[in-house]
Amino acid sequence: MSEIILKVDEIPQQHVGRGRAIIDPKIIEDKNWNTGQILELTHNKKTHVKLWPGNPEEYGTGIIKIDGMTRQNIGAGIGDKISLKSVEAANAEQIVLSPTEKISAEGLQEYMTYNYLNHVFTTGDALSLNTQMGGRVQFIVTSTKPSKPVIVTENTIFKLGTMTKSVDSSVPRITYDELGGLKNEVQKIREMVELPMRHPELFDKIGVEAPKGVLLYGPPGTGKTLLAKAVAGETNAHFISLSGPEIMGKYYGESEEKIREIFNQAEENSPSIIFIDEI
Incomplete structure (x- = not known):
């Protein structure tokens, strides 16, 4: 069975957590597939989902829509190209x-x-x-x-089974699916943080330096921390969270030393995202 390459996109909220992949209807037509067909998705890792047909307006787009957990299970992000094929289960x-x-x-x-x-x-x-x-x-x-x-x-x-350590606990298992009402903010963060992390060669090619940091502002409870964790989860990045007061030292030079330690930790666990709260 020949493999097909499609581009990953977000799945509508009503399909999140259902183990589905919404497929370009043209692919379904060409392959004579049926709803519920078992598909093997491959990027850095493999997983399996059930086929769900896309809308008529998605015909010929070359898009596959999967939820955040499925993206994490194959190590892919939105915009990545993955391969798929029909298999038996x-x-x-x-x-x-x-x-x-x-x-x-x-x-x-x-x-x-x-x-x-x-x-x-x-x-x-x-x-x-x-x-x-x-x-x-x-x-x-x-x-x-x-x-x-x-x-x-x-x-x-x-x-x-027995307790496992095969998952890096420093990488949040949070995805964009869990961010309700922050579509515009997610898009901006993806452009400023996720894109440079996934495709640094694009910035090198055009000679533009990628952003080194982003300021998130808003009242408590609006999703700033969750948004930062979601970016780390979607990019499989080591996540370091601390509050501004934690950095402040009593003695001269102590704050600078703490910051150096944090950045050294981030460098050792690259790629990393440092989230500083309560600035």
């Missing part, structure tokens, strides 16, 4: 989920069956589950039975 007998922090398995079976019925999973996939306390826990699919792309059914058994 089996009904899942068992899926092992390994958490990135200590957690009880209580309620896992019911939660996954209810929320992910008919969802396709691949070994190596990451997913975030909401907790009763309002937080989130990150899981990695560490094995499936059978060992191929699998579809969740009512008979699928979910097991809690």
Whole structure:
């Protein structure tokens, strides 16, 4: 089966978290594919999703729309080109989920069956589950039975695996999907921060220096921190968060030393985003 190359775009909010990829209708027509067909997406990594047809106005655009978690699972960003092909999947007998922090398995079976019925999973996939306390826990699919792309059914058994450190906890697992009402702000931030990080060669080619920092301003609770974390999550960047008062030192030269330490840490974990709050 020949691979197809399409350009990644954001998926409409109503499709987020459903394990779908909205495809250019021309591709569906050319390949004689059907809604629900299993697709293998490949960039830096692989994952699997179900096909969903695009609108007629998207015919011939060469676009694939996927949500933030799917983008993170293949290591791609908006605007990247990825390859896809049709593959076969089996009904899942068992899926092992390994958490990135200590957690009880209580309620896992019911939660996954209810929320992910008919969802396709691949070994190596990451997913975030909401907790009763309002937080989130990150899981990695560490094995499936059978060992191929699998579809969740009512008979699928979910097991809690041992705690894993395979996910870099310093990279936020937040995506642009979670930023409601900040479309214009996201677009500006992507141009000023994400574009230079993903494609520095563009700035070198035209001889323009990329922005080194961005000032986000607004009342508390408007999404400044979430926006910064989303950029880091979408670019797979190390995220360092601190407040302005933390930098201030009591003695002469102490503040400068703290700033040097922070920037050294960022350099060692490049690419990095430093977020300074309460300036």
